[in-house]
Amino acid sequence: MAGKNRTGGKHRLRKVTKSSSQPPVVQQVLIPPDIITEILSMLPPKAFARFRCLSKSFNSFLTESRLIQNLALHPTQKLEIQKLLFNNDHHTCPPRSLNLEKIDLDHCSLGVYFFEKLDLPYVSSSVASCNGLLIDYYYSGTFILLNPSTGEYRSEARPYGEFFGFGYDLTNEDYKILVGSWSNVEHVDHNICIAKVFSFQNKRWKSINPDPSAKLKPIGEGAVYVCGALHWIALDCCHYHSCRYSYYHDNHGRYYRQYISALGGRLCMTMHHSITKSTDIWVMEKYGDAKSWIKLQTICRYYNSDLKYCLSSICYTKNGCIVCRSPYHLGLDIYDPRNKSWSVLEFPRDLQPMCLRAAYEENFVSLRELLGDQIN
Structure with a gap:
């Protein structure tokens, strides 16, 4: 050989x-x-x-x-998400994964045998994904790095942070975590961002100095990693209103909820309309080009008409359907753009309520090999 x-x-x-x-x-x-x-x-x-x-x-x-x-990061590597990670909020069962290849839209339920039990600790809703690795930021004073495909996980002390991100530094060939928070500064009319970055290569935290004139505050905790960069939706810190996005062209109504995600390897925005109760899914066709935002789908009148719990796009199935985060935690919501129809695949009763935590690619390389011998 x-x-x-x-x-x-x-x-x-x-x-x-x-x-x-x-x-x-x-x-x-x-x-x-x-x-x-x-x-x-x-x-x-x-x-x-x-x-x-x-x-x-x-x-x-x-x-x-x-x-x-x-x-x-190979350009010929498939961009489709292969696995979904679920957890039970009641801690009554361990985390489980679902292979998207096993989803059959002709059936209305998912049997227990569809879910693979993972030998991992409880996974919270504060999860970020990159190249098949997951970061759980929920635990106080620590973060947990997980590889669901190999069943490995590591914990590391972390500083306080109101938002975080996990990604791969292409320049330095290093996985990194960013943690940020906000602090009041005298003689400044808005809060200043304080941020630290953890390098898995050097295994230490380093403070960075964001632009002090920046007046944008990320919404939510976790960032979305696409094309080597971290992304958040941001608010104007001074006036606390949504900024005007480059893809926003509708002047006849207002979007009142927005969610950011990675869909098929592209940056995606899911926008919920306050008047029509419809949902628009936008994707950036050419990364970094603000003019390349296109409206992929308009979903009208989701079965939860009041949209109290809004949709967020997660990934594609093998036949081009869009998997959305379930508002009720009782099933998997799948939208078929070909016939504009919904399928709700119900979870087994003994696994309810199951929460979709993350979508990830399979990665069978060990954490030690991926991150270097310095990780314990």
Whole structure:
């Protein structure tokens, strides 16, 4: 099998040719690492994990930090979310995952056998996701890093924060957590943001100095990670009203609730209209281009007509339906844009009420290999 070429950085495949009158001739074929990465990026995560057992040299190659990150961020890698993480608010059962491939829209319920029990601690609603890893920020004085695919988790002390974000620093090839809060400063007409960043590479917190003139305050706790950046919805700190978004073109009514998410690898906004009771789903087609916001869908008159609990878009199913966060925690709400219809897949009675905590991709690389040997 392939072995590591320490001088050329390539892997060798030995090709054996036989002749009736001569002994076998061994020819070595060099495969560049970028070609191997291209091949591996097309495979499912479980297959990628099995290849590590082929040989010590191949396992070493597969666990190199740079290769792992290249696979996680590879442009040919599928953007579809593969798993949903659920938790029971009553702590009566452990966290469970649901494979989207198993969802059958022709049935109105989900059996217990659809849910995989995870050997993980209780997962709260304060969760952020990046490359198959989850950060739970709920616990006082600590955060918990989880890999649902491997069942691993780590805890780390954290400072106080009113909002947080979790993502991957492409420049420094490092996973990081941002924690922010607000403080009153003398002679300033608005609160000043105080922020700290935790580096998993250096395993320490570092204070950063945001622009003191900034007057925008994030809504909610967790940020959404898309295209190497963290995103929040923000309010004007001085006048406390929603800012005018670049995608907002409707002057005949007002949106009274907005939710931000990542949908199919794109930045997504779910907007709820106060008059028509409809819901608009916007996505940014070209990241960073404010003019590329397009209205993906308008959902009229959701079955909960008063919209007391509003929808938020989570991910796509394999047939293009949109999975939304359930307002009642009794099922999974799925919208089919082809016929503009809703499907509500009910949870098993012994698992209710189940809460959808996060959507994530499968990642079978261990936390130690992903984050370096410094993590305990």
